[in-house]
Amino acid sequence: MADTKREIERKYESDDSGLPDLTGVAGVDTVLDKGVAELDATYYDTADERLATSSITLRRRTGGSDAGWHLKFPVSEGVRDEVRAPLSDTLPDDLAGLVRSRVRNAPLRPVVRLRSARDVRDLLDSEGRLLAEVSVDAVHAERLSGGDGDAQWTEIEVELADGGDPAFLDKVDKRLRKAGVRPSKSSSKLARALAETAPKKKRRSGPAKDPVTAGDHVLAYVRTQRDAIVELDPAVRQDAEDSVHSMRVATRRLRSTFKSFGGILDRAVTDPIGEELRWLAGELGVDRDHEVLTERLTTALDEVPRPLVSGPVAERLHLWASARHGGARGRLIGVLDSRRYLDLLDALDALVADPPLLKAAGKKPGKVIAKAVKKDFGKVAALVEDAVELPPGTDRDVAAHEARKKAKRTRYAAEAARPVLGRPAKDLVKSMKALQNLLGEHQDSVMSRRALRELSAVAHAAGESAFTYGLLYGREEQRAAAVEAELPGFWDGIRDAVAGL
DSSP states (O other): EEEEEEEEEEEEEOOTTTTOTTTTTTOOEEEEEEEEEEEEEEEEEOOOOOHTTTOEEEEEEEESSSSSEEEEEEETTTTTEEEOOOOOOSOOHHHHTTTHHTTTOOEEEEEEEEEEEEEEEEEEEEOOOOOEEEEEEEEEEEEOSSSSSSSEEEEEEEEEEETTOOOOHHHHHHHHHTTTTTOOOSSHHHHHHHHHHHOOOOOOOOOOOOOOOOHHHHHHHHHHHHHHHHHHHHHHHHTTTTTHHHHHHHHHHHHHHHTTTTTTBOHHHHHHHHHHHHHHHHHHHHHHHHHHHHHHHHHHTSSSSSGOOSHHHHHHHHEEEEEEEEHHHHHHHHHTSEEEEEEEHHHHHHHHHOOOBBBGSSSSSHHHHHHHHHHHHHHHHHHHHHHHHHHHTTHHHHHHHHHHHHHHHHHHHHHHHHHOHHHHHHHHHHHHHHHHHHHHHHHHHHHHHHHHHHHHHHHTTOOOEOOOOOOOOHHHHHHHHHHHHHHHHHHHHHHGGGGOO
16 A cells, blocks of 8 residues: 655755765754665656656665655655555556556656665754754666666755754755755756766757747647646545646636637537546546535534534435545546546647647737637626526526536636736636636535435435424525625626726
């Protein structure tokens, strides 16, 4: 079973002088010599180095206190999340799943072998607590595939103790710099090994060009959302907070972009991809929508005075939430492992690499993009005005929900337009987000009432009182009525949002 650890460290160049004296670092009482460990690590990647391109490292290491499989994801500069699994001859399934969105069907193969003699020191405070581990690593790198020769170097690594204050690394940094030690130019040992053993004639790509045409700007937004889906995949598999919602939003942004900018990207190509994104968003939504409902109903129940809670309402709500969540989680992992999902990622890659651009894509972005955004806004306006005119009931609920969906689409179109249109697009994003939130409150009330009817029926069949469910249902009706009363004036306040486009 894999486990995850947050790794906060800094790397430095080292020469023959070795490690400077660190007893003068503020807060350090003792520098404890832990001896030398011999480490032997084989790093795995695809032939085109997909993991390394994303600054991800996957290795099998023996020696030291943490032998096993290690998979590292970048978080920020000097911060990585390391997922560990016990030592085995083959890559554990848990770790294989976490790199699947990047690897797809490409085989993983050994690319570099690093053998290191690690001279370790523990920095302890006056009570003997570990502040950081400092090591001097004498590294020998051997290229196993896709390159030439080997390389050798020595580096200093300072890793913060679990739960430590990152500011302590600044103190160590100050002492090392004072002694003439400088930060490493490479983000990791693997990055340095790949660079120093790469084929001499390996072509290097230049810096990305700034978008110029309407097509450039739309594709930049598409590329960002494609990257978000791929990068969020491991977090979704690990059930990280908000990861499912974030991936779902990225799928919606992509699908909306294809529709909003159909005059730039050929919909004959993007519509089939959009349908697959719709499928993925639906699978992600099974879990997410239930989480939102559970949180809403739990909060509402907490607000009910105890004398008005009749029967085991909290227990039944907990069982309802747990049963749905468990089944959804298993299904979602199956989705991420499916051929259909991987084909969708391949299709997005192909679209970005060879975009189906129409004639308007080559034009200057201002008018083309503004026209698309205004068109989306017009659809929102028509739906909101329909909802306002309808009497309370199912038809109004449906119209409000459709208006909310179009508000999202307009918001995403305005997001893509911000680099071109500036402040007017920014204001529209803000207005559409506010409208989306208001109408979202209405839709959440509709869904909550549906869930309460379901829970009430189950409770009644079990011989329990349905009083509290009816009470909660009535409160949800009041919430929806409040939104409906607020909507006309709210809409009047944002109607001029596109005036500057």
